[in-house]
Every structure is written in C-alpha cells, then in structure tokens.
Amino acid sequence: MPARIQPTARQRRLGAELRKLRESAGLSSGEAAGLLGVKQAQMSQFEAGNAGINEERVRRLAAHYACADAELVDALAAMATERTRGWWEEYRDVLPPAFADLAELEHHSRFMRVIDTAHVPGLLQTEEYARAVLGYRVPQLPDSELEPRLAHRMRRKLALSGEGATPYEAVLHESVLHTRVADRRVARAQLAALLDESERPEVTLRVVPFDVDGFGGASSMMLYAGGVVPTLDTVQSETPYGPVFMDASGQLEAMRTLFRKVESASLEPASSRDLIHRLAKEL
Numbered sequence: 603m604p605a606r607i608q609p610t611a612r613q614r615r616l617g618a619e620l621r622k623l624r625e626s627a628g629l630s631s632g633e634a635a636g637l638l639g640v641k642q643a644q645m646s647q648f649e650a651g652n653a654g655i656n657e658e659r660v661r662r663l664a665a666h667y668a669c670a671d672a673e674l675v676d677a678l679a680a681m682a683t684e685r686t687r688g689w690w691e692e693y694r695d696v697l698p699p700a701f702a703d704l705a706e707l708e709h710h711s712r713f714m715r716v717i718d719t720a721h722v723p724g725l726l727q728t729e730e731y732a733r734a735v736l737g738y739r740v741p742q743l744p745d746s747e748l749e750p751r752l753a754h755r756m757r758r759k760l761a762l763s764g765e766g767a768t769p770y771e772a773v774l775h776e777s778v779l780h781t782r783v784a785d786r787r788v789a790r791a792q793l794a795a796l797l798d799e800s801e802r803p804e805v806t807l808r809v810v811p812f813d814v815d816g817f818g819g820a821s822s823m824m825l826y827a828g829g830v831v832p833t834l835d836t837v838q839s840e841t842p843y844g845p846v847f848m849d850a851s852g853q854l855e856a857m858r859t860l861f862r863k864v865e866s867a868s869l870e871p872a873s874s875r876d877l878i879h880r881l882a883k884e885l
Contacts, residue, residue, distance in 0.1 A: 608694070611703035611847055612710070614651035616681045618849070619674075619834070620663060621649040627667040637666050657682050677830040689757055696750045704845045705754065707836055708761040711768050711827040717864050719775040719810075719820050721783065722792060724755050725762055726772065726799050726807075731792045732756065734784040762805065771806040773861070773868050775820065779809065779881050786885055793882035800875055808868035809877050817867045819860070826857055 609617075624634050635645035638659055647653035657679040664675040690705035708714065708725070716723045721735055732755050736748055743751070761768050779796075782789045800807040810817055825838040837848040837857045848854075869877065 608699055609651035610699070610706060612681065612684075612706055613654075615834070615836070615849060616655070616678060617649040617651035619678055620655070620660070623664060623667040623669050624649075627669075629667070634663065634666075637663065655682050671831070671833070673831045674833050677834055680830075689760070690754075693750065693754050697754060700845045700847075701751070701754055703847070704838060705758050705761075707827050707838065707847070708758060708768065710829075711761070712830060713769040713828040714761075714771070715826040715828075715861050716770070716772040717819075717822045717824050717861060718772065718778060719823055720778065721781070722774070722778060722796065723772050723825075725759055725770065726796060727755065728788070728792050728795045729756055730788045731783055734788065738783070762799075762802065767802070767804045769804050769806075771808070771865075773808045773810060773864050775810045776812045776877070777820075779878060790882060790885040793878055793885070796878055797875060797882070800871065800878075806871055807874055807878075808865065808871060809874040810864065810868045811877065814867050819864050819867070822860060822864055824857055824860070826861055 624631065631645045631649065632642045635642045638645070644653065648655045648659075660679045660682045661675060664678070669675055688706060688709055690702040690709070693705075694702045714725075716725075721727075722731060724732070727735070729752065733748075733752055736743065736751050736755070762770055779793065796807060799805050810819075823839060827836045827838065829835045832854075833851075835849070835854050837853060838845050839848070840846075848857075868874065
C-alpha cells in the first residue's frame, strides 16, 4: 500500500499512540516490525500515520506491548478501522490541512471545553462576527481565501447540533463580550446568539467578570477535546496561521488544571446569562 501523501491528525495520532505503547514496552521499531512480519520501514510508516494499519495488527501489537488498558486498545482498533469521510474532507485541498483536522477533532470529541479571552469561540460565532475576525488578518486574505474559511467555520457548528451534539462548555472573559469586532449591530446580534446557544442542553456558557479577584489567566485560550478515553484527549490552540494540536500527557494534565482554574473564577451559567443579557440591552 503506498504511503499517504497527507495523513490526517487523527491518523497521525493513532500512529503516535502505537509508538508510545512500543516505547513503554521497551521495544525498538525493528523488534515491533518483527512481531508483525513487516519491514522496519513499514513499521515507521504505521507509527507516523503515513500508512494504514488494520485492527488485527493493532490488537496484536497491543498484546505484545502488554497494554492492559482494554478501553484504549478498543479505541485504537476503532480508529484503525474508521472510514469516515465527513464534510471537512471537502476543504483539504482548499484550506491548510489543520482546518479539516480541527473539524474532524470536534466531530469525534466526546466533550469539548473551551477557554477564550479574546473572541467568541468559533462554534458560537455568528457569520458576520466570524467574517470580521477572519477579515482582520494581516496581510488581509483575498476573498478566495476568506470565503472558504468562513464557510468552514460555519459548518463546524454541526458538532453542536442534531441528535449526536457534543457536550460543550465555554468560559469567556467579560472583555470578549465588550469587544466590537465590527459594529454595534453585529455585536448585539452576537450577544443574542450567545444567549440562544446557552439555552441548548448540551451547551454550558460561563463568563469571568472584570471584577473577579486573583484572575491572572487573561491570555488563556484553548479547546480541550475529550477522547473516547482520557489518553486520547487533545488540546487545540489557535494561531494566526491556523490551529495547532497537543496530546502529550503532561500537556493534557496541565490544560485540565488550567481549565479548572479559569472555570473557578467564572460566574455560574445563570449569572453569566444575566450578564450577557444586560450587556445586550445596553448596546
């Protein structure tokens, strides 16, 4: 089977988890290749996500690696058999790969926890708000770049709709609610949209108010996406050039702690709604 030209983040994650299990077992890639009866180069392709690996081989490796986490093994085996080609695949040849990877991550997440102190999170943005944010980039994006990014952001909202909607908790700083990325009309519509979104049973919205004491997390921004098992959780952060992903165990634990700290500084959901409603009336 030829190597993949552009493996997805999910395919790379499967390979990386297999590598972590091998290293924990104290085996070399050559020894692991021998267990499967393949060449070392092919084993390296598996671990890089550049070649597909089937469920039987995943389970055989896990057994030889003495992995006792049955839920993790089942999750990895399921990843190996996935053939899902969601709507995001339409954008792989249009936008940088990380954009499709982000939508795929959101689709497969068991839950999402978000901290944002600069903008309304992408999944909660109105189209006009998103257009203003995306259009602020320097150098300015041409319409041929801006429009696909806008369409992609709006379609990502599917993760929060329908029967399989993902539980979503967002903590925003009050400054986000005051910042006008466009004009007063767009700001008012965005606040109204936040109130509507917060009515969904799967969405929890909290606000860190200006007057809270001891809040030093004004630069904290992240998406924490829960996997089938905690080992497969992923943290995504945003840069001007697109999303980046982190999944090292130390990074995940640090981000779990960060979310708890920021959440503890926020208002309860009902009080957060009252604050948003008051600001919307003042516009």
